Amino acid sequence: MMHSLVEFVSYGAQRGLLAGAAMIVARERRSEWRKEWRGELWHVRDETRRTADSPLRAESVRLKFCMGAFADAWCLRGRVSLRQQLVHRSALDCILCLACALCVCAPIAYNLSGVRAEQDAMRYRVRPGVILIEDAQSARLPIAAISPKDFRDWQSTKQRFFDAIAYYRSSRERVALGGGTKTMQIAQVSPNLFAVLGVPLLLPAIPTGALSTAPQAVLSYKMWVREFDADPTVIGHVLNVGGETLRIVGVAPSSSMALPGDPAMWVLGSPEYLGRDGNADGFVIAHLSTRGQAAYDAQGDHIPIAVAGGDPDEADLAGTALVNESEGPGTLARFALFLAILALPAVVSVSLGESNFSAFRPSWKRQCLRWLFLAAKIGLVIAIAFYASLSLAYGFTSTYSPSAEFVQFAAGFVFSLLGLRWALFDQRHRCPVCLRHVTCPTRVGLASQTFLGWNGTEMFCAGGHTLLHVPALPTSWFAVPRWVYLDSSWGFLFGP
């Protein structure tokens, strides 16, 4: 019973394979070839049933027979008409090929976790008016200058220039993970940090505001992906950080905010908790009030901050705006495209630059179609360059990173430049009448004829509409490729 069921299923699958192979065969021969294959399959099954030493061996022979049908299906159609299509490829073929490439690139790019992380980085941006308060002597790297005690004093004082402040301090700690221990950059922050930044948590299962006695941890997106395989049930798990037990209460989104240290985890603690290890300095992150914003706008991007009661001319703190480093994939791609367009004249002649020997002009409809074809080709090439560069940049990283952005930008530039070059080059070799690629390049003339006649390459349209003359040596009277339109009397030379 079981054996006959397997036979029935395998026979159905083999007939399905033959039907699939038949789809490759030209329509007029399809039914006959399928009939022949099915007849032959009967013989193969009959023979293998009698002679094969095991059912598996029999199925293997039958499968090989069915795969042979594909080779058979390709033998005439594949070798003849495919070659013709490639040589005389039409505008539609070209657009379809590009559309297929786009259909491959776009889903790949959208399914990469790094691309999703970069989209998150764009979505979860630090709200405007947030500044990082640091040592006034900071040059390239921010220098921590505020102790937890100072922060507690600031909290207890009414602020005129800020409407919300949070504390931030980072250090390297040992974190116990999966049986091992890793040293990571950990940020100790006040619980309201994410509220001040205006960045919501990705997985806020436990309200972070309600601080229990045990400190709580928020994972960075990078750590969540790397160490926990982006497990959404990670909330509530317990971690040991620097000998202390922490409960995970959320996951921060992939973000491009330029906070010092690039922490793997944020430990939320009360000011008292933050001060337990002495008065190691940190930073204050503040959101400017209306008055503070006015003062900031008047000062520029580096505002000196003096503690209340101190001398404003001797301020030892300064505030700088927290900016989002990410420009977003769209902005980068647009800039890369802009640069590629600027560089294009260096690699190819931008003008389609062809002249016409005869008085014949294609109809305006044909000319519009030609320009539409070029526009569609360029649009598709740009889209492919965008998705291909995203796939390349984020194929090897699962989170947002500035280096991936650089790779995306560089790849976007190169792909756009090469793509645009190809689009223009291809357009110059397409018959203005039927948009088919001209073919059969033939050398015409001798180099010595350059000044009295011309020498170069002649190609013709397989539809018999045009000849394309490309000079070997551009001269003042023959500088650009020249189309020669053929009338219907030439038709007998070309196929139907």
Place this chain on the structure above:
Amino acid sequence: MAGDVKLSHTAALILHAINAGSVYGFNLMEMTGLPSGTVYPALRRLERDELIRSQWERQAIADAELRPPRKYYKLTAAGKSTLEGARKRYPLLERLIPLEEAKTHA
């Protein structure tokens, strides 16, 4: 003209097997030991070059033997002269499939 056609060894082997008489695809695979992916494309090309011709057997015969109808292949006159040329080119063809054996299979 047909006699000038240069056949590959495989195509010549298939042509030689067909020469035994009316044969069909599976039969050829058995005689030559070649897989379907080689035999069928070769048959298509030989038929396209008019070296062989094919003919479906009558449904009544197939029904009587409780099997699907077969498509038989036969050599054309051009095929025969091409095969003569191929035999000179590949003298071991006869040894690979002796004519008697081929006739038995057919």
